[in-house]
Amino acid sequence: MNPAIHASRFDGQVAVVTGSATGLGEAIAERFALEGANVACLDNNTIDNASTAALVTKHGGEALDIDCDVRLADSQNDAFNAVIERWGRIDVLVACAGIFVGGAITDIPMERWRDIEATNLTGVMVSNQLAAPHMMAQRSGSIINVASMAAKTSWPNSTEYSATKSGVIGITRSVAMDLGPYGVTVNALCPGNTLTDMVRKVSVEVGAELDMTGEEWLEMRANDTALKRLAAPWEMAGVVAFLASDDARYLTGQSIEVDGGLILS
Incomplete structure (x- = not known):
């Protein structure tokens, strides 16, 4: 875990984190608690x-x-109602729930497309929609939507993932415009390859297509970055905490690439 913890930065605040069970979501939930x-x-x-x-x-x-x-609007609605019943407010939303699937454009079953769209795109939209009224009433709050470096560039066999993550950036820009007058900031995090279970699973699948082991693929991706390494989940959590903090009060509608210098712009 990152040793640079600001122990009281979010005292008394309520953070909602979707996709919190593992990976980035788990690290983000832990960071806000810390x-x-x-x-x-x-x-x-x-x-x-x-x-x-x-x-x-x-x-x-x-x-x-x-x-x-998150694929089910009623499920999210019940969850947000439970948060309000418990604490009466929402100060931070991190829409982190997401999945990766990939395949050639000639082989994308509609059932698979509908599932990733429901998770990565509609799920994020619904989370934003449910958090917005509470933040508007408070005239404060921060939303961080987790997109991906794949939202800004693409690789072979990534149509579904890239499309949904690009859509997350579109949602972010639009919601930032809607909520800005209420003092609410809305930004997107675009992580590079981070050492989570999801990325390790992807490394095995994609590496096999290139006649590489998963570890060989991860090493190749690390060498593609300026820093020559992959990220740890806590490094993404630190950026999310910054975006939710008072230090980022004048930063909104942005999609922040945190990829070790993979995409230089």
């Missing part, structure tokens, strides 16, 4: 999500462990 927030952990992976909620509690925050499938 900085004093109460955290609502939303995920349909109930076993690992319970572990994340326990981690939040271990660090001194109150936790809500909510079984939530």
Whole structure:
């Protein structure tokens, strides 16, 4: 975990994190707890999500462990209602729930397309929609939508993922315009390859197509960056915490690439 923790930056605040069970979502939930927030952990992976909620509690925050499938608007609505019933406010939303699937454009089953669209794109839109009224009423708040470097560039066999993550940036820009007059900031995080279970799984699948092992593929991707390494989840969590903090009050509508210098712009 990053040693540079601002222990009281989010004291008394409420953070909602979707996709909190593992990977980036888990690291983000932990980061907010370490900085004093109460955290609502939303995920349909109930076993690992319970572990994340326990981690939040271990660090001194109150936790809500909510079984939530972001693909279902009713499930998200119930989850957000539970947060408001518990704490009466939402100060931070991190829409982190997402999946990766890939394949050639000639081989994209409609069922698979609908699933990734429901998770990565509609799920984010609904999260933003549900958080917005509370932040507007408070005239404060921060939304961070997790996109991807694949939102700004593409690789072979990534049509579904790139399309949905590009859409997340579009949502972010539009919601930033809608909520700006209420003092609410809305930004997108575009992570590079980060050492999560999802990326390790992708490395095995994509590496096999290139006649490489998963570790060889990860090493290749690391060497593509200026820093010559991949990210740890806590490094993404630190950027999310910055975007939610008072230090970023005049930063909104942006898509921030955190990729070790893979895409230089």
